[in-house]
Amino acid sequence: MPTPKRPREELNLTQVWHLKLGYIGQDRIQKMVKQGFLESLGSVPMPTCKSCLQGKMPNLPFSGKWERVTELLKLIHTDVCGPLSTTLRGRFSYFVTFTNDYSRLGYVYLIKYKSEAFEKFKEFKNEVEKQTGKSIKILRSDREGEYLSTEFLEYLKKHGILS
Numbered sequence: 001m002p003t004p005k006r007p008r009e010e011l012n013l014t015q016v017w018h019l020k021l022g023y024i025g026q027d028r029i030q031k032m033v034k035q036g037f038l039e040s041l042g043s044v045p046m047p048t049c050k051s052c053l054q055g056k057m058p059n060l061p062f063s064g065k066w067e068r069v070t071e072l073l074k075l076i077h078t079d080v081c082g083p084l085s086t087t088l089r090g091r092f093s094y095f096v097t098f099t100n101d102y103s104r105l106g107y108v109y110l111i112k113y114k115s116e117a118f119e120k121f122k123e124f125k126n127e128v129e130k131q132t133g134k135s136i137k138i139l140r141s142d143r144e145g146e147y148l149s150t151e152f153l154e155y156l157k158k159h160g161i162l163s
Contacts, residue, residue, distance in 0.1 A: 013041040015049075023052055068101060073128060075101035075138045080117050080146040096146075098124045117146045122155070138162045 017029050017038060026046050032038045069075045082094030092110040096117045099106040107128075109120040121139075129135050139161050141147050147163065156163050 012044045012046065014044065014046040017041070018046055018049065023049065023055075070102065071134070072100060072102050072132050073134045073136045075140060076136055077101060078121070078139060078141045078147070080111075080114055080144070082114070096120050100128075114146055118149065118152045118155070121147075121152075125159075135159070136161050 014026060014029055017032075018024060018026070021029070029038065029041070029046075033040055077099045078097060080094060080096045084093055084095075087093050088110060090110065092112055094111045094114055094116075096109050096111055097106055098109075098121070107124055109124070111117065111120060125136055136159075139147070139156065141163070147153075153163070
C-alpha cells in the first residue's frame with residue numbers, strides 16, 4: 001500500500017511574490033501593491049525565509065594552511081580548456097595553460113585536440129627548464145583525464161615529476 005504524500009506547505013501570496021521576485025523584502029512587495037503593480041495580498045505576514053537567513057550568515061574564515069612554493073618550477077598548475085564555441089584561426093579549438101606557482105608566470109598553447117596536451121607539456125618543460133636551469137618538481141591538474149594516459153604518467157615518473 002503506497003504511503004500518503006506529505007501535505008504541501010501552504011504559501012501565502014506575499015511569500016510567493018517574495019520568491020518569484022528574487023527574494024525581495026516584504027516592504028518592497030507592499031510598495032509594489034500601493035503602486036498598482038501587484039494585486040492586494042491581504043494582511044497575512046510573510047513567514048521567515050530560511051534562504052534569506054542563510055544568505056545573511058557570515059562565512060567562517062578559511063582555516064587551512066596555504067603555502068606558496070619558494071622556488072621556480074617546484075609546482076606547475078595546468079589545465080586544458082575547450083572546446084571553444086568559436087574555432088580560432090588555424091582551426092584551434094582548445095588551449096592548454098601552464099602556470100608557475102612561484103612566479104605566477106603563465107604560458108598558453110593553442111591546440112586542435114585535447115590529445116596534443118602531452119606534446120605541449122614536453123615543449124613547455126623543455127623551454128622553461130633550459131631558461132631557468134631548474135627542473136619541474138610537481139605538476140598539478142584538475143584530474144579531468146588530459147594527463148592520465150599511461151604514456152604521460154610514465155614520462156612524469158621517468159623525469160621525477162610528481163602529479
